[in-house]
Amino acid sequence: AQSVTQPDIHITVSEGASLELRCNYSYGATPYLFWYVQSPGQGLQLLLKYFSGDTLVQGIKGFEAEFKRSQSSFNLRKPSVHWSDAAEYFCAVSGAGSYQLTFGKGTKLSVIP
Amino acid sequence: DAGVIQSPRHEVTEMGQEVTLRCKPISGHNSLFWYRQTMMRGLELLIYFNNNVPIDDSGMPEDRFSAKMPNASFSTLKIQPSEPRDSAVYFCASFRASGGPEQFFGPGTRLTVL
Numbered sequence: 387a388q389s390v391t392q393p394d395i396h397i398t399v400s401e402g403a404s405l406e407l408r409c410n411y412s413y414g415a416t417p418y419l420f421w422y423v424q425s426p427g428q429g430l431q432l433l434l435k436y437f438s439g440d441t442l443v444q445g446i447k448g449f450e451a452e453f454k455r456s457q458s459s460f461n462l463r464k465p466s467v468h469w470s471d472a473a474e475y476f477c478a479v480s481g482a483g484s485y486q487l488t489f490g491k492g493t494k495l496s497v498i499p
Numbered sequence: 500d501a502g503v504i505q506s507p508r509h510e511v512t513e514m515g516q517e518v519t520l521r522c523k524p525i526s527g528h529n530s531l532f533w534y535r536q537t538m539m540r541g542l543e544l545l546i547y548f549n550n551n552v553p554i555d556d557s558g559m560p561e562d563r564f565s566a567k568m569p570n571a572s573f574s575t576l577k578i579q580p581s582e583p584r585d586s587a588v589y590f591c592a593s594f595r596a597s598g599g600p601e602q603f604f605g606p607g608t609r610l611t612v613l
Binding site for chain 2: 418420422428429430431432435437476480482485486487488489490491492
């Protein structure tokens with residue numbers, strides 16, 4: 387069965403600091419990997435996705451993520467965080483032929499001025 | 500494109516009442532998913548449809564829950580009778596396999612059962 391682990395429930399960073407959110411997955415075949423962001427009271431917005439090819443993927447809002455097969459990881463990064471990035475971030479996995487998403491429990495990001 | 504549309508956005512009801520949540524997927528998308536989000540369990544897949552046919556409903560918690568997709572542009576999730584533990588945010592998402600497997604989410608329905 388597929389699963390996603392986001393080990394950090396809550397992270398606080400200062401505005402302008404760099405950010406890395408961790409995600410580890412378990413999947414029997416080549417995974418499709420996603421990061422979604424959810425602002426309070428809102429739905430989920432896709433930040434970026436990995437299907438194949440270059441293991442470093444760029445997304446919206448200046449985010450990027452790197453797929454590391456050997457570590458079963460897909461960590462999300464941003465070089466300089468803005469106050470508007472405060473939200474909850476979800477990592478998810480699915481696969482070819484089975485498009486059901488399995489989500490991690492999420493990491494809540496707080497940004498302090 | 501209007502995106503995935505869900506209604507109502509908020510629903511407050513009393514235990515034992517029937518609740519119907521509605522979803523309109525993005526035009527041209529042939530797969531639709533219903534998720535439930537709670538603090539305790541996070542985001543859980545309840546059921547998904549492909550070409551209006553239910554493919555996997557193993558996530559539906561009990562017989563009190565049912566979902567239908569009578570046509571490509573409309574789906575409902577019904578809870579009858581509702582219970583306080585059904586209180587959650589319910590999301591609908593859609594995608595088109597030929598366009599890539601990323602799912603597009605609606606804004607959600609926040610359900611409160613008193």
